[in-house]
Amino acid sequence: MFNHIKFDKIVAIGTISMFLMSCSVCKIDTKLQVESANITEKSSNQAHIYTDIVINAPISKVWATLRDFNKMPNWSSTLKGLSGDISNGGKVVVKFDLGNGQVVDFPRSPLIYEEGTLFGWAGETRLAGITDNHQYRVEAISKCQTRFIQTEEFTGTNPTITPIALAKRSIERYKTFNKELKKEVEKK
Secondary structure, three states: OOHHHHHHHHHHHHHHHHHHHHHOOOOOOOOOOOOEOOOOOOOEOEEEEEEEEEEEEOOHHHHHHHHHHHHHHHHHHOOOEEOOHHHHHHOOEEEEEEOOOOOEEEEEEOOEEEEEOOOEEEEEEEOOOOEEEEEEEEEEEEEEEEEEEEEEEEEOOOOOOOOOHHHHHHHHHHHHHHHHHHHHHOOO
């Protein structure tokens, strides 16, 4: 009887050890650059914005927060959500706070959408002659860290603003959104 109990304990301890080994602890890489942002003027009528931020959470958690457009107004001061056909090629209305508390609806079509990876849109803006190509993307760094990337490309000509001036006016709002997303995901 003693041997039987001892055997059960050994099996139980071995099972627990194997379980703990399979649940390896994910370590945060603190050497990663937390965020970056830049604007590239590709030509006099084309400017590209790149921003990213490292979020200490699995990609699934970042995507779930980013994709919950109903809760987005609770944590984002800039992007207030999307409504409509949230699928690749769908028609959506994007809600932005322009910085003065005024939320404006921007119809966007077609939506660029890949479940678990990215969403965005491309097309005419409200500024005559200027088109955009805006994307929000998540990339796994490890099991517990995700890089969130937000890009924009403005192209065209407008008598009141150039693509580079529009990019310079927009980049701080993109960085704000990135930081707010990081804060929201990491608090959960």
